[in-house]
Amino acid sequence: MENMESINKFRELMAEFSQNIEIPAIQPSRIDAFINPADLVPAVKKLHDSDWGYLITISAYDTVDDQGTPQIGLVYHFGEREIIGSIRFFLPYDQLTIESICPVIPSATLYERECMELYGIDIIDTPDRSRLLIPDDWPEDVFPMRKSFISLDQSQPAENGENHD
């Protein structure tokens, strides 16, 4: 009963931003709101101001759209009781820029730094742009979690994920 309330509240809060809201059949305790990237900060602020859940993490993944054009999917996972509510959108490779949600949720800095380093997403106004995970001498324009990345040494592509160098 409480779970239904949480789902309905999420749906209500996200209605003005969402192009599409889905509850996956495989996981009824989850609700995904697909929004326009420009609405990210107002959407997060609305959830935060309404006390709907806490930010679990931000996930990025490399994928393609219906035409096969590469894009990055971003998922902002929020948890409220049993329900996981996600704010999601896609960024095409030539527009990998979004605003930071740190002014609303300061602890998001760690997750934003991770997305910047591993996927090359430019997060405007994020308070700390220094390296969090990858080494200081890692090349600026190489993003290791993208599907196109195989190895720093392109002449010897790694086999099955193992680099025996």
Place this chain on the structure above:
Amino acid sequence: MTELQEINKSTSAKKYIVPIGPQHPALKEPGHFQFTVEGEIVVDATIRLGYVHRGIEKAAEQRNYTQVLYLVERVCGICSHSHGTAFIQCAEKLAGVEIPPRAKAVRAIAGEIERLHSHLLWLGVASHGGGFDSMFMYSWRDREIVMEILENFFGNRVNYSVNIPGGVKEDITTEFIDQVTPKLEYLKKRMEYYLDVINTDITFRQRTVNIGKIGKVETDKLGATGPTARASGVARDMRITRPYDGYDLFPVNIVTDDRCDLNARFVVRIKECIESILYIIDVMNRMPDGELTAKMPRKIPAGEYMSSVEAPRGELFYFVRSNGTENPDRVKIRTASLCNWGTVVSSVAKGHKLADMPMILSGIDPCFSCNDRMVQISRGKNDSEVWTWEQLRKYGIEYYQ
């Protein structure tokens, strides 16, 4: 003039940055913190991770689900079962496989044994950080009992791999129940003794009561999880809020404390150990009959699943995307101590004394690894002194003498 007085004199008015880390053998995983201090008080804190970044999420995309199960267990030796459970239940749900009730009970028991060994390890590390070395040695001696259980019945002390896709590979036998019950009863008495010590010992209370306070609302907003959240009165426990394998059949009692300080974090973890012991005894005497595994397909249907598991340190979150092949398309892992590190950086550390930092850091049970660790005390450009973690620990103890 003692070392302490010298430092106090030299750091009385200006702001200084004190880098701590990345490495020291006393801690389990390397991280680097920079505490900005004004005199003795910490006014800001930043964090740098990645010294043991191994690219496991990338490696997971190039292996099949069975291989990834063993891979993710190696994210952390202390909570290997939690990682395995969180990952494989995503794959099982995507494949539409329901594991047998007996397998669920075994997963829950293994999870609670893991919590016992993790909390006892933490109790020793945190006590050592404050100079309570008898407590450290007692708790680690008692932890050996748990490690023996794991080694004797699950085959290994840390990476015991109880899970397999579709179920478990270890059973809870009569022999297990007969041998483990007296050990658990002994451990319960020990935990009650530790609870008494931390609540009554004057020195221990002086180092922990009203130290590292973080309010309930702030804890909730920062997304803190596990004992760190529950010690601030936030009733957030994935075993209860999002019950998963085993905890849906056998509910567990939640432990919370409203005092929000370091002492509450000790109390919550020790009471959780007692709850875990009672839980294991209860479940192993009510084991459901039946198989230990269900059949799992090699290719997992396309889809996405998000699962949360209550690891000893807090909520462990997995987001798995399948593209219909034998290998996952994306495995996103949010470990339990990452979100709690955020609470230290954002709020807990600020306004506290540098001498309290070892215990405040230990209080969230940060997952550091076995490497060296240094503290650099900056006194302007040309005058800096390098401290080891040991010296910072001694400084903290001496400060309170």
